[in-house]
Amino acid sequence: MSINNEIYSQQAGGWWDENHFLHLLKTGMNPPRFGYFHDALTRQLGRHPESLSVLDVGCGGGILSEEFAKLGCRVTGLDPSAPSLETARKHAALEGLTIDYRQGSGEDMPFETGQFDVVICCDVLEHVNDLEKTIREVARVIKPGGMFCYDTINRTKESRKENIFAAQDFALTSFFPKDTHVWEKFITPDEILALFEKVGFENRDMTGLNSALPDLQVAGLLIRRKLGLFTFAELGRRLQFQTGGGLQASYLGWAIRKH
Numbered sequence: 141m142s143i144n145n146e147i148y149s150q151q152a153g154g155w156w157d158e159n160h161f162l163h164l165l166k167t168g169m170n171p172p173r174f175g176y177f178h179d180a181l182t183r184q185l186g187r188h189p190e191s192l193s194v195l196d197v198g199c200g201g202g203i204l205s206e207e208f209a210k211l212g213c214r215v216t217g218l219d220p221s222a223p224s225l226e227t228a229r230k231h232a233a234l235e236g237l238t239i240d241y242r243q244g245s246g247e248d249m250p251f252e253t254g255q256f257d258v259v260i261c262c263d264v265l266e267h268v269n270d271l272e273k274t275i276r277e278v279a280r281v282i283k284p285g286g287m288f289c290y291d292t293i294n295r296t297k298e299s300r301k302e303n304i305f306a307a308q309d310f311a312l313t314s315f316f317p318k319d320t321h322v323w324e325k326f327i328t329p330d331e332i333l334a335l336f337e338k339v340g341f342e343n344r345d346m347t348g349l350n351s352a353l354p355d356l357q358v359a360g361l362l363i364r365r366k367l368g369l370f371t372f373a374e375l376g377r378r379l380q381f382q383t384g385g386g387l388q389a390s391y392l393g394w395a396i397r398k399h
């Protein structure tokens with residue numbers, strides 16, 4: 141079973157389209173994940189965004205890169221998909237944002253050692269070909285004392301039910317194309333922490349990223365979206381994703397590169 145990362149090239153026009161599943165990242169995931177990283181960066185670490193260089197690894201269409209650019213950070217986005225980067229460049233231009241989008245993979249980044257204050261990697265680690273190599277590269281390009289922000293999906297019974305069965309396989313609720321995610325590539329918190337230990341990251345926090353709604357209500361929303369009653373943008377808002385709670389499916393966190 142192999143993951144289909146071609147989706148991000150074949151469907152690169154979808155990132156900013158309210159009727160496309162990729163837009164769920166904007167209205168569903170961005171509010172809680174960006175709020176969480178922003179709080180950690182500015183309140184907990186006391187950093188000033190306008191002085192920071194930020195790298196977004198696996199930036200896709202720039203949905204998260206743009207949030208950091210709007211804060212005043214100097215943002216670079218890296219992704220293997222040329223069509224997604226094209227979409228990202230066009231959208232940034234429309235928004236009047238300056239973001240340096242580059243083609244490349246997380247396993248082999250075209251950047252200097254210690255180049256960035258912050259590296260973000262969201263919804264990407266479960267897609268890469270070589271997780272350890274990617275985490276090593278992230279650690280290499282972050283300055284000592286710099287911050288790594290991540291989110292990914294745990295490999296559990298719950299994630300098989302939510303992210304594979306409901307989101308991908310079951311005809312009444314599914315919205316992802318087959319093989320968007322492969323359960324075996326999901327990453328447990330212990331696995332990620334073991335890699336952090338190897339490469340010199342000190343993890344500072346890790347928490348859940350889940351819908352505030354009960355499962356039945358989530359299923360109802362997925363079915364109604366499938367019936368065409370509202371857009372993916374609206375589905376993202378209605379799902380009310382929030383940080384906190386268990387790590388049983390999606391989770392996010394941040395770490396510091398040790399000196």
Ligand SMILES: C[S@@+](CC[C@H](N)C(=O)[O-])C[C@H]1O[C@@H](n2cnc3c(N)ncnc32)[C@H](O)[C@@H]1O
Binds near residue numbers: 246269
């Ligand atoms: C689910 S999307 C996440 C996009 C973006 N990070 C966000 O959250 O809005 C996964 C992205 O990872 C990228 N990707 C796949 N394999 C990768 C790799 N080896 N290195 C870096 N990015 C990769 C895909 O092209 C795609 O844009």
